[in-house]
Amino acid sequence: MHYFLYTHYLKKFLCTLSNYTYYSMEEVERVVLKYLMERPPDFKWVFGTQVFDKKTTIERFKKDAEFRKMIVENVIKLAVDLFTREIE
């Protein structure tokens, strides 16, 4: 019985967490996409050996989940970094 309750609440907690994470990510994704849309046509950036322009960045961001995840992770890491350095 205890085990059942434990797993039940754990699952519930994880679901809440994943929902929360999902909605937060969606929010960040929307902001990033808005930022990319507003870039000038000559927007260009280099990732290792690859060169991205505005069009390819938006396309990859919309279609490639891995790429989107990587960008969102970096946005969050920057936010955490700025926040951490501010309170130090």
Place this chain on the structure above:
Amino acid sequence: MLKALAIYPVFDHVTEYSAKWCKKLIEHLKSKCKVVEVGGRRVKREEVEGYIKGEDPYIVIFYDHGREGAWFGSEGEHVIDLRNVSLLSGRIAYSMSCRSAKILGREAFKKKCKVFVGYVEDFVFNVKDEEIFCRAVNYGLIIWLEGEEDWINVKRKWIDYWNKLIDEADDPWTKMWLRHDRDSLRIIAEGVDEPETKCPARKTAVKLFGSAGWRISRETAVSVLFFAVGFTMAVLDVSRVLGEIIMLFSYTTLIYEYLKLILNR
């Protein structure tokens, strides 16, 4: 006077930027040391090997593409990789290439490279603000040349400089990738970003002998262990003949390892 070898191959759009940044670094270096330049075109492995052996530079600067275990001179050619990494021994290797601090840097450090500066992730930059990224990547060597000899302090000051650039940048895209590059920067040197290991024997060797512990090969460690076992067996008279055979075998292996080390030099 200090001597530096600056390698900046050009073979695609990205390398045009890295070459430009390297030239800016060279401008700074010229007042402090003699700089030999190889770049602005595809660079061959033999050329780099020849320059390192012939000019014997204390600083080897490499601004171009890289990966975990190599620096690229052109699309398909490594100018430095795990086969010739011993060329960096006794020198400072300063690079902005992607991921090369992961494996190449660690191996260079094991082969007595004094300092290996590199990145463990892909290097990323915003073209609009490439000037800011240029300042960020060049800063480490500049402060070292200005007299900050302790690489622990170089790293501290350098990180502060990255943070300053992050705060000053207007574009969030630039801020984001500056943070990314800052966190993937590694200075592999004694007391700074020394490589990590999961091997308990290696950990013990590093604790006992410091950075020299990285240079003890597995074969040498096993030979020493077997020699000790053989010696104990012979002294305690467990099995004198077997003990002596083990000692002889491990001693031969040790001599072989020593000769290999000398020949590699």
